[in-house]
Amino acid sequence: MTRSELISLIRQRKSFLCVGLDTDSDKMPAHLQGQPDGVFQFNKAIIDATIDYAVAYKPNIAFYESMGIEGLVQLKKTMQYLQSLDKKAFTIADAKRGDIGNTSQRYARAFFDASGDFNFDAVTVAPYMGEDSVLPFMGYPDKWVILLALTSNKGAADFQFLRDAQSGKQLFECVLERAAQWGTPDNLMFVVGATKATMLSQVRAIAPRSFLLVPGVGAQGGSLEEVCRYGLTEDCGLLVNSSRGIIYASNGTDFADRAAEEAQKLQKQMSQYL
Amino acid sequence: MTRSELISLIRQRKSFLCVGLDTDSDKMPAHLQGQPDGVFQFNKAIIDATIDYAVAYKPNIAFYESMGIEGLVQLKKTMQYLQSLDKKAFTIADAKRGDIGNTSQRYARAFFDASGDFNFDAVTVAPYMGEDSVLPFMGYPDKWVILLALTSNKGAADFQFLRDAQSGKQLFECVLERAAQWGTPDNLMFVVGATKATMLSQVRAIAPRSFLLVPGVGAQGGSLEEVCRYGLTEDCGLLVNSSRGIIYASNGTDFADRAAEEAQKLQKQMSQYL
Numbered sequence: 001m002t003r004s005e006l007i008s009l010i011r012q013r014k015s016f017l018c019v020g021l022d023t024d025s026d027k028m029p030a031h032l033q034g035q036p037d038g039v040f041q042f043n044k045a046i047i048d049a050t051i052d053y054a055v056a057y058k059p060n061i062a063f064y065e066s067m068g069i070e071g072l073v074q075l076k077k078t079m080q081y082l083q084s085l086d087k088k089a090f091t092i093a094d095a096k097r098g099d100i101g102n103t104s105q106r107y108a109r110a111f112f113d114a115s116g117d118f119n120f121d122a123v124t125v126a127p128y129m130g131e132d133s134v135l136p137f138m139g140y141p142d143k144w145v146i147l148l149a150l151t152s153n154k155g156a157a158d159f160q161f162l163r164d165a166q167s168g169k170q171l172f173e174c175v176l177e178r179a180a181q182w183g184t185p186d187n188l189m190f191v192v193g194a195t196k197a198t199m200l201s202q203v204r205a206i207a208p209r210s211f212l213l214v215p216g217v218g219a220q221g222g223s224l225e226e227v228c229r230y231g232l233t234e235d236c237g238l239l240v241n242s243s244r245g246i247i248y249a250s251n252g253t254d255f256a257d258r259a260a261e262e263a264q265k266l267q268k269q270m271s272q273y274l
Numbered sequence: 275m276t277r278s279e280l281i282s283l284i285r286q287r288k289s290f291l292c293v294g295l296d297t298d299s300d301k302m303p304a305h306l307q308g309q310p311d312g313v314f315q316f317n318k319a320i321i322d323a324t325i326d327y328a329v330a331y332k333p334n335i336a337f338y339e340s341m342g343i344e345g346l347v348q349l350k351k352t353m354q355y356l357q358s359l360d361k362k363a364f365t366i367a368d369a370k371r372g373d374i375g376n377t378s379q380r381y382a383r384a385f386f387d388a389s390g391d392f393n394f395d396a397v398t399v400a401p402y403m404g405e406d407s408v409l410p411f412m413g414y415p416d417k418w419v420i421l422l423a424l425t426s427n428k429g430a431a432d433f434q435f436l437r438d439a440q441s442g443k444q445l446f447e448c449v450l451e452r453a454a455q456w457g458t459p460d461n462l463m464f465v466v467g468a469t470k471a472t473m474l475s476q477v478r479a480i481a482p483r484s485f486l487l488v489p490g491v492g493a494q495g496g497s498l499e500e501v502c503r504y505g506l507t508e509d510c511g512l513l514v515n516s517s518r519g520i521i522y523a524s525n526g527t528d529f530a531d532r533a534a535e536e537a538q539k540l541q542k543q544m545s546q547y548l
Contacts (some may be wrong), residue, residue: 022377062373062380068391069346076343098400099336099370100427103296106336117342126372126400128422130429148402153374155404158452165439178432 020243152193294517426467
């Protein structure tokens with residue numbers, strides 16, 4: 001999906017909501033647990049219930065890998081279902097990959113290859129190994145790298161705020177600056193945690209046009225209003241993710257209805273900022 | 275595998291060689307390409323040919339993921355085969371994972387769970403997200419985190435050498451120091467690239483007892499002699515990886531014999547340093 005297609009989708013649905021498919025077979029409603037294709041059935045119901053209010057879906061790859069090879073079969077079915085729908089959505093593999101060039105090339109193929117099992121629009125990438133670990137993900141037309149800059153977890157403080165003696169910049173700012181030489185706002189987004197919304201203005205000073213994927217609204221405590229105040233651009237420039245708050249709004253048979261309600265609530269708030 | 279078991283294995287085989295199973299179905303000998311279980315058959319032949327000269331095997335997960343779900347089936351068979359052998363080996367998932375705590379927990383389960391598909395001894399982890407992204411991998415007895423400190427690729431220079439204004443330390447040194455608070459030399463190793471062997475003395479100043487996984491000997495240009503001069507400890511403290519130099523020593527029907535020769539060559543050199 002291109003940048004202009006993504007922006008159109010956001011305008012059309014009046015939403016910049018990304019639904020995180022962190023599907024945990026232990027937290028699914030009891031009637032789906034242990035069912036063949038239970039994980040896919042859960043995801044399908046969540047997608048059907050929320051697609052009018054969301055523009056993106058973000059399966060968290062760890063949750064599928066932790067179910068073994070069968071988990072990846074469920075992920076494949078989920079992606080095939082998303083791609084079969086008339087209503088389009090931007091798809092993100094939340095995978096935090098990154099390795100030396102010839103290896104990142106393989107990860108890129110795993111997530112992006114149109115003839116492969118998944119064919120995602122975007123993948124999250126960790127920056128620690130630098131340029132040649134990121135570039136191979138940029139070799140696919142209309143596909144995106146979403147590079148970790150400032151994450152929403154406590155451990156973010158361990159390294160991301162270190163201040164470079166030479167430039168006076170913090171590590172996450174160095175990442176934003178360097179990465180601007182590797183990609184463009186047409187193929188590169190950044191992960192910026194919502195738990196530090198005021199730092200979004202620091203991010204916008206370096207990356208004024210880039211889309212930001214913002215996790216941490218909801219369960220992790222971030223505020224949508226603050227994210228919009230500091231992060232919103234003319235083209236929206238935001239994808240705000242909610243996972244647990246939507247997909248586990250209920251663990252009863254009404255889980256899809258409750259997910260729809262939560263997604264609609266967020267979409268309504270979002271529409272006011274657009 | 276515990277530290278003392280690993281050290282025993284190193285003494286017994288007079289080797290600290292790790293064979294990187296970066297298995298690329300396009301680079302395998304022609305007679306295995308397109309065969310059912312061709313990737314597993316290739317890995318099995320490489321393992322049989324090299325296990326007298328090696329103490330560890332390191333499948334590079336990207337290579338399997340890039341073949342889709344079928345690639346992971348081949349990886350599972352490879353791991354089952356390794357675990358069925360009387361001759362033991364230390365197994366490393368070269369996966370460069372790392373995410374917020376509840377997600378790293380899932381990755382840890384994917385790679386370490388004894389009832390899961392793989393049951394590796396160790397997994398490589400990226401440090402960018404800090405403590406809570408690393409700790410969940412340490413909750414498994416006799417399993418190991420191998421944390422990226424100083425990688426062997428060109429992009430390493432983008433961030434790993436940034437100097438922290440407060441401590442005067444470079445980022446990779448900060449990673450080594452912080453991580454020493456999270457784990458011990460009994461459950462934590464570090465990746466340190468061989469292309470910068472003299473920097474191993476900087477690493478040893480901070481992590482004197484830790485095992486180091488050293489990629490980059492061979493195809494990437496590092497020297498075994500230099501690695502040993504700066505990195506070897508009383509307990510060895512090194513696992514030196516070679517991938518392409520061994521597994522693609524020949525692409526003919528003699529590939530396993532040639533792999534054995536290359537592994538033995540390295541083992542002989544290693545035995546002189548032990």
